[in-house]
Amino acid sequence: MTTKHAEVEQRAPYVGRAVDRLDGPAKVTGAARYAAEHPYPNLAHAALVHATVARGRITAVDTAAALAVRGVIEVLTHENAPAMKPAPALSMLNPSTMASGTSVNYLATDEVHWNGQPVAVVVAETPEAARYAASLVRLTYQESPAEVDFAAAEPNAVPQKNNPLQSAGADKGDANAALAAAPVRVDLRFTTPPHSHNAIEPHATTAVWDGDDLTVHEGTQNIAWVRQHLAQRFDVPARRVRVLSPYVGGAFGGKTMIWAGTLLAVLAARATGRPVRLVLTREGVFHTVGGRTPSTQRVALGADADGRLTALIHTSVARTGRVGGGPEQITSASRHLYAAPNIHLRQNLVQLDLVANTVMRAPGESIGTFALESAMDELAWELGLDPIELRMRNEPANNPVDGKRFAHRMLREAYALGAERFGWKERDPRPGAMRDGRWLVGMGVATAYHPAWQLPAKVGVRLTADGTVVVRSSLHEMGMGAATAQAQIAADTLGVPMEAVRVEYGDSDLPPGPGAGGSGQTASAAAALLAASHKLKRSVFALARHAPDSPLRGRRLDRLEARDGGLYEGSAGETYAAILTRAGRDHLEAEAGPGMLGFAAKMLRDRRNWVKAASGAQFCEVRVDQDTGEVRVSRWVGVFDVGTVINTKTVAAQLRGGIVMGLGLALSEETLVDRRTGRVVNASLAENHVPVHADVPRIDVDWLGDPDPTMPLGLLGVGEVSITGVGAAVANAVRHATGRRILDLPITLDKLL
Amino acid sequence: MTEIRMRVNGVVHSLDVEPWVSLLDALRERLGLTGPKKGCDQGACGACTVLADGVRINACLALAVQYADKEITTIEGLAQGGELHPVQQAFIRHDGFQCGYCTSGQICSAVAMLAEHAAGMPSVVSGSAARAELTDAEIRERMSGNLCRCGAYNGILDAIREVATP
Ligand code: FES
Ligand code: FES
Numbered sequence: 067m068t069t070k071h072a073e074v075e076q077r078a079p080y081v082g083r084a085v086d087r088l089d090g091p092a093k094v095t096g097a098a099r100y101a102a103e104h105p106y107p108n109l110a111h112a113a114l115v116h117a118t119v120a121r122g123r124i125t126a127v128d129t130a131a132a133l134a135v136r137g138v139i140e141v142l143t144h145e146n147a148p149a150m151k152p153a154p155a156l157s158m159l160n161p162s163t164m165a166s167g168t169s170v171n172y173l174a175t176d177e178v179h180w181n182g183q184p185v186a187v188v189v190a191e192t193p194e195a196a197r198y199a200a201s202l203v204r205l206t207y208q209e210s211p212a213e214v215d216f217a218a219a220e221p222n223a224v225p226q227k228n229n230p231l232q233s234a235g236a237d238k239g240d241a242n243a244a245l246a247a248a249p250v251r252v253d254l255r256f257t258t259p260p261h262s263h264n265a266i267e268p269h270a271t272t273a274v275w276d277g278d279d280l281t282v283h284e285g286t287q288n289i290a291w292v293r294q295h296l297a298q299r300f301d302v303p304a305r306r307v308r309v310l311s312p313y314v315g316g317a318f319g320g321k322t323m324i325w326a327g328t329l330l331a332v333l334a335a336r337a338t339g340r341p342v343r344l345v346l347t348r349e350g351v352f353h354t355v356g357g358r359t360p361s362t363q364r365v366a367l368g369a370d371a372d373g374r375l376t377a378l379i380h381t382s383v384a385r386t387g388r389v390g391g392g393p394e395q396i397t398s399a400s401r402h403l404y405a406a407p408n409i410h411l412r413q414n415l416v417q418l419d420l421v422a423n424t425v426m427r428a429p430g431e432s433i434g435t436f437a438l439e440s441a442m443d444e445l446a447w448e449l450g451l452d453p454i455e456l457r458m459r460n461e462p463a464n465n466p467v468d469g470k471r472f473a474h475r476m477l478r479e480a481y482a483l484g485a486e487r488f489g490w491k492e493r494d495p496r497p498g499a500m501r502d503g504r505w506l507v508g509m510g511v512a513t514a515y516h517p518a519w520q521l522p523a524k525v526g527v528r529l530t531a532d533g534t535v536v537v538r539s540s541l542h543e544m545g546m547g548a549a550t551a552q553a554q555i556a557a558d559t560l561g562v563p564m565e566a567v568r569v570e571y572g573d574s575d576l577p578p579g580p581g582a583g584g585s586g587q588t589a590s591a592a593a594a595l596l597a598a599s600h601k602l603k604r605s606v607f608a609l610a611r612h613a614p615d616s617p618l619r620g621r622r623l624d625r626l627e628a629r630d631g632g633l634y635e636g637s638a639g640e641t642y643a644a645i646l647t648r649a650g651r652d653h654l655e656a657e658a659g660p661g662m663l664g665f666a667a668k669m670l671r672d673r674r675n676w677v678k679a680a681s682g683a684q685f686c687e688v689r690v691d692q693d694t695g696e697v698r699v700s701r702w703v704g705v706f707d708v709g710t711v712i713n714t715k716t717v718a719a720q721l722r723g724g725i726v727m728g729l730g731l732a733l734s735e736e737t738l739v740d741r742r743t744g745r746v747v748n749a750s751l752a753e754n755h756v757p758v759h760a761d762v763p764r765i766d767v768d769w770l771g772d773p774d775p776t777m778p779l780g781l782l783g784v785g786e787v788s789i790t791g792v793g794a795a796v797a798n799a800v801r802h803a804t805g806r807r808i809l810d811l812p813i814t815l816d817k818l819l
Numbered sequence: 820m821t822e823i824r825m826r827v828n829g830v831v832h833s834l835d836v837e838p839w840v841s842l843l844d845a846l847r848e849r850l851g852l853t854g855p856k857k858g859c860d861q862g863a864c865g866a867c868t869v870l871a872d873g874v875r876i877n878a879c880l881a882l883a884v885q886y887a888d889k890e891i892t893t894i895e896g897l898a899q900g901g902e903l904h905p906v907q908q909a910f911i912r913h914d915g916f917q918c919g920y921c922t923s924g925q926i927c928s929a930v931a932m933l934a935e936h937a938a939g940m941p942s943v944v945s946g947s948a949a950r951a952e953l954t955d956a957e958i959r960e961r962m963s964g965n966l967c968r969c970g971a972y973n974g975i976l977d978a979i980r981e982v983a984t985p
Contacts, residue, residue, distance in 0.1 A: 094903065316968050544917075757972075
């Protein structure tokens with residue numbers, strides 16, 4: 067990566083190119099096998115029975131009718147199931163303790179904590195028999211009062227506690243006094259509903275015990291957590307648990323924690339002595355896997371007549387489950403976006419008797435930026451100022467809450483490029499002034515912002531005597547193009563063609579990869595891959611430099627260039643294959659990656675010095691039907707500062723994917739909880755409205771391409787930033803089209819009538 | 820149990836199924852053809868789309884016994900003689916997928932949609948107009964039964980457009 071030779075510059079690096087996904091052929095031919103698609107002789111099928119009350123105790127169990135169904139092998143309830151160990155207590159030294167979706171010890175208790183909690187498992191010879199028998203299991207409950215209504219509980223929220231990774235608030239100056247004194251102000255209250263990941267692959271587990279050896283096929287975002295968690299719950303050493311997860315059919319945060327289905331498949335396999343497959347029904351996903359918390363938020367902004375902020379207040383209320391879940395960084399973007407001298411941020415929580423909430427694409431930021439960026443837009447209206455200009459006037463030099471340095475900050479550039487691509491200057495600033503027949507046309511902008519994370523990861527690199535390279539790490543491929551990106555990096559750093567690189571991933575027997583979360587997988591793995599490749603080059607060179615007939619004899623490694631499948635200085639050098647063959651080695655291997663403690667120390671040090679984030683400018687054009695209030699998004703431009711871009715093809719897709727999910731957040735998505743029973747009412751893909759083809763226009767995405775100096779390879783992460791700001795950009799465009807400010811997501815047509 | 824003979828991807832299989840077994844489960848669980856995916860089992864997502872005598876259907880809403888005399892084509896049967904179907908190739912080129920779980924359904928659906936359009940079948944976009952031009956809006960409308968939560972819609976549209984435009 068240091069000196070460049072003329073020969074090298076002739077061959078463009080793979081990083082930065084548009085490369086087809088390595089798993090493309092498997093996915094377009096149906097050959098890719100997901101967690102529910104692995105055949106085993108004697109495989110049995112399991113189905114869940116869900117509680118129908120929100121809180122209480124099971125007083126009676128009647129499984130007679132279920133057991134009488136032909137093909138039923140076993141019905142497991144708290145009366146007869148073997149016990150698992152309870153979920154572990156949270157420990158900062160062992161991140162896998164964060165893996166429990168909930169703290170419930172399923173089938174070891176008669177207690178019911180939410181409506182939909184699994185309370186029995188039927189195991190049968192066929193999936194049909196299991197499902198039918200599950201419908202026949204009769205449970206009697208003694209109900210206790212349950213709190214399930216977020217709107218009713220929200221006034222009783224308590225302040226969230228700080229933790230080392232997440233701040234629950236911030237204070238600078240006296241924001242309340244500054245707000246009261248401000249000549250111009252807005253003070254708005256926003257609400258956002260619960261959202262569900264709705265990955266098209268429902269959670270599925272195939273579990274096979276052989277003595278104390280357990281094999282699990284599971285679509286997961288964290289192979290290491292699944293392995294360690296299952297080992298702990300079933301009291302076997304982690305090395306005896308193998309988790310296979312080469313294909314994950316969408317996840318978006320929903321496959322980060324370990325939920326009931328995984329545990330109960332393994333339990334059912336243990337109890338019956340059969341390989342067991344458990345595929346959640348679509349409804350079962352809503353009942354057993356958490357989603358995004360609903361929120362209420364207040365954003366109050368004070369400014370002087372020139373639009374310079376004097377006060378920024380952002381407070382939030384979110385919910386967790388009484389048996390699990392965690393806070394989201396809803397006010398996080400308000401720590402970083404605007405140079406207000408007085409800032410007050412506070413996050414609050416309520417606990418409800420509902421399935422635990424969990425992380426979902428940009429947890430916190432996705433809904434937090436809806437509120438903050440809608441309020442900024444409203445302030446622009448108050449001031450009669452262009453909303454981009456208002457943001458530029460408040461662009462900070464350092465991090466507003468604490469004065470730390472930004473590792474990277476290119477929002478000015480993102481807005482400038484976006485405005486040009488979008489044609490922002492065509493916008494008539496008057497509300498309702500732009501029309502296209504019966505459609506009112508509106509244009510809105512909002513800022514996208516997501517912190518950049520690096521996670522601990524190990525990567526192994528193997529070089530074989532035929533010149534092929536195998537990159538080995540238990541990476542997660544949920545569709546981000548993770549393996550393809552690492553193959554590009556490996557090809558560049560080792561100087562081999564991409565065709566010579568294979569990536570092994572999705573298997574707990576490989577060196578442990580990073581969890582796929584926080585948009586940090588690619589950067590985290592890249593750091594370890596670069597280190598491992600460097601080690602590998604050192605060992606290859608060690609074989610050559612004393613060999614009498616090697617052209618590398620007596621040279622120095624730091625002068626050599628990895629290219630053309632070998633090491634060269636000028637025209638002198640030789641291929642890896644030649645070096646290994648001469649030395650009689652069929653392969654060489656190196657592995658790298660930080661230890662947990664050293665990594666944590668470095669991360670905390672880093673976070674003291676820098677604020678690292680991906681960011682961007684979202685531009686939206688909507689058409690609103692003048693009579694029905696129907697909102698159609700007609701154009702989109704997103705320009706992002708995501709640092710280095712490895713694969714322009716997959717990065718564009720991922721950025722678009724986040725925007726599409728943001729369109730759902732803005733206009734249609736809402737998981738409805740019955741206020742009386744705590745049951746999810748629209749637990750299906752027919753009634754939980756995710757965007758379809760017809761809802762999605764051409765989405766123009768671009769990036770600034772400037773590497774971040776503090777992150778591995780300059781990567782800031784792309785998975786989440788692009789969903790942030792989308793809700794506000796749509797709401798702001800609707801405001802422009804109609805003059806109406808919608809504070810309550812989703813922006814359905816009834817709210818515009 | 821009913822014994823049925825089913826022709827799938829050109830091969831005749833005979834299998835015993837209960838009358839309530841869906842075509843999707845028969846393909847996935849009995850024949851080991853896991854290309855068609857189960858996203859909802861309720862006809863809401865399109866991941867299970869297969870072709871029955873060339874017509875796209877949601878296999879999760881079809882009973883296997885009803886399709887005993889039909890020619891079923893799944894994603895596994897689209898490639899011919901080791902050569903990917905043009906729609907499959909275009910999906911790779913235009914990155915019409917991420918996780919891949921909706922992809923089998925999207926591709927089967929696209930193949931049949933192009934045939935429907937060629938046969939003059941109207942849509943809500945074109946109204947009753949025969950032989951509507953296959954605009955982007957037409958493609959989006961006609962593909963809206965296939966959800967992609969990864970949001971690969973732009974790539975899917977580009978892939979279909981490329982195949983549709985000679
Ligand atoms: S699985 Fe058939 S439509 Fe969803
Ligand atoms: S590629 Fe993941 S759902 Fe379409």
